[in-house]
Amino acid sequence: AAPPATRQPAARAPRPDLGRADAPVRSGERCCSSGAQARLLVSISRSTGACLFGVAAVCAARGARRRGHRLASRCGGRHQRPRMGLRFSDRGSEDLLVEDKQLDRHFRPLESDVPGSAWSLGTRVFNRELGQLILALQGTPLAGFADFLREVSPGADLRPSQTTPKILDGLTLDIEKVVEREHVRGVPESSELVKGIFFVLCWTLDRLYAGRPIPKFWVLETVARLPYFSFTSVLHLYESLGWWRTPQLRDIHNAEENNELHHLLIMESLGGNNEWFDRFVALHAAIGYYWVVVVLFVAQPSLAYNFSHLVEEHAYVTYAQFVEENEELLREIPPPPIAREYYVNGDLYYFDKFQTSRREDSKPRRRPPCDNMLDVFSNIRDDEFEHILTMSACEKWWAGEGPTPVPSSEQSSLGKRSDWVQWSEEVNSLEPKAIRSSSGP
Numbered sequence: 001a002a003p004p005a006t007r008q009p010a011a012r013a014p015r016p017d018l019g020r021a022d023a024p025v026r027s028g029e030r031c032c033s034s035g036a037q038a039r040l041l042v043s044i045s046r047s048t049g050a051c052l053f054g055v056a057a058v059c060a061a062r063g064a065r066r067r068g069h070r071l072a073s074r075c076g077g078r079h080q081r082p083r084m085g086l087r088f089s090d091r092g093s094e095d096l097l098v099e100d101k102q103l104d105r106h107f108r109p110l111e112s113d114v115p116g117s118a119w120s121l122g123t124r125v126f127n128r129e130l131g132q133l134i135l136a137l138q139g140t141p142l143a144g145f146a147d148f149l150r151e152v153s154p155g156a157d158l159r160p161s162q163t164t165p166k167i168l169d170g171l172t173l174d175i176e177k178v179v180e181r182e183h184v185r186g187v188p189e190s191s192e193l194v195k196g197i198f199f200v201l202c203w204t205l206d207r208l209y210a211g212r213p214i215p216k217f218w219v220l221e222t223v224a225r226l227p228y229f230s231f232t233s234v235l236h237l238y239e240s241l242g243w244w245r246t247p248q249l250r251d252i253h254n255a256e257e258n259n260e261l262h263h264l265l266i267m268e269s270l271g272g273n274n275e276w277f278d279r280f281v282a283l284h285a286a287i288g289y290y291w292v293v294v295v296l297f298v299a300q301p302s303l304a305y306n307f308s309h310l311v312e313e314h315a316y317v318t319y320a321q322f323v324e325e326n327e328e329l330l331r332e333i334p335p336p337p338i339a340r341e342y343y344v345n346g347d348l349y350y351f352d353k354f355q356t357s358r359r360e361d362s363k364p365r366r367r368p369p370c371d372n373m374l375d376v377f378s379n380i381r382d383d384e385f386e387h388i389l390t391m392s393a394c395e396k397w398w399a400g401e402g403p404t405p406v407p408s409s410e411q412s413s414l415g416k417r418s419d420w421v422q423w424s425e426e427v428n429s430l431e432p433k434a435i436r437s438s439s440g441p
Contacts, residue, residue: 131156132276164271173213218272222282225260230293255353262342269336305395312387319381330374343370
């Protein structure tokens with residue numbers, strides 16, 4: 001039977017395509033009418049279980065596609081790369097001949113979304129993700145359920161997501177070699193609790209994203225930036241309660257989060273967040289991870305920093321293996337605009353700030369190149385190594401085993417209490433002219 005007809009929205013001016021069907025609503029434009037909002041509340045209650053069924057169906061479909069890709073790889077040669085709409089000359093990326101007219105959609109950074117209230121933002125994202133869930137369930141055993149969701153949720157955004165560049169299909173990541181690298185470097189010491197949570201997280205990501213390095217990196221970057229939110233949240237709470245005030249440390253964590261944010265944007269420009277399943281996994285894992293780190297930071301800050309140390313160590317080893325495996329192909333791909341904006345034209349003050357090991361002029365400040373994707377992933381790998389050093393310094397400081405991670409040049413940026421006392425004594429010793437004149441003979 002033909003699928004039920006859906007209500008077509010009124011004609012409107014085209015809006016920019018931001019990738020993964022998340023074009024913003026124009027200023028002053030409501031996400032849905034009052035009637036649609038009422039129907040949306042009904043659809044929320046009806047489709048709560050759809051997410052759980054959707055996860056299972058999408059997992060099954062992805063598993064079938066992965067098995068098909070493996071079979072095709074065995075038949076056509078393991079190292080054979082898929083044909084694509086791109087050609088590269090021997091002279092490098094400057095002579096890139098683009099046959100795919102949609103290439104600009106792949107390498108374009110995400111634009112700013114329109115702000116709004118919690119209701120408007122939540123409604124917009126719910127409609128967007130519900131539409132992507134419906135599209136993901138098509139062609140699965142739950143296709144009939146997808147048709148039901150389409151019928152009861154006329155506000156669902158059914159625009160297709162961004163298309164992943166085909167050239168990225170040739171990228172590989174050998175998980176076994178990543179594990180070997182970790183054994184060679186050695187896993188940092190940690191408590192059994194933190195180590196157990198960390199290994200469950202890594203094992204799940206390695207198996208869930210086998211053969212899909214870019215989506216895995218996007219999930220990893222989504223999760224990796226959450227501890228810095230946790231650190232700053234607790235530090236804000238301590239300062240609000242009048243317990244402790246360290247804006248210099250918060251500034252370092254803000255710079256670290258800003259670095260991870262740009263890693264995330266680079267992965268999004270490569271299509272790492274195209275699939276509904278990947279966004280579902282990453283965002284829910286990030287919320288749980290945020291509260292785990294908050295509890296650890298409140299109970300024992302050194303454990304929270306140790307957890308982040310483990311995550312950054314795993315990220316560094318993973319990117320190092322990825323760069324080594326794909327060096328030839330990555331060298332041929334031009335960098336996305338967001339990468340050049342960050343590493344070449346961006347805020348280098350914030351870029352330097354999170355690299356605490358280079359703040360005392362003991363090491364030269366990094367000014368990495370960004371001429372191709374090999375440079376981009378090499379820069380990300382080196383960024384993760386700097387995060388390792390900063391997290392290790394914070395961990396030792398909170399445990400009372402090392403100096404503060406705040407550079408000495410910034411430790412006195414707010415002044416010293418002794419200087420304040422000396423200044424107050426000087427002020428108290430003054431006798432202003434106004435006082436002398438009023439107390440005349």
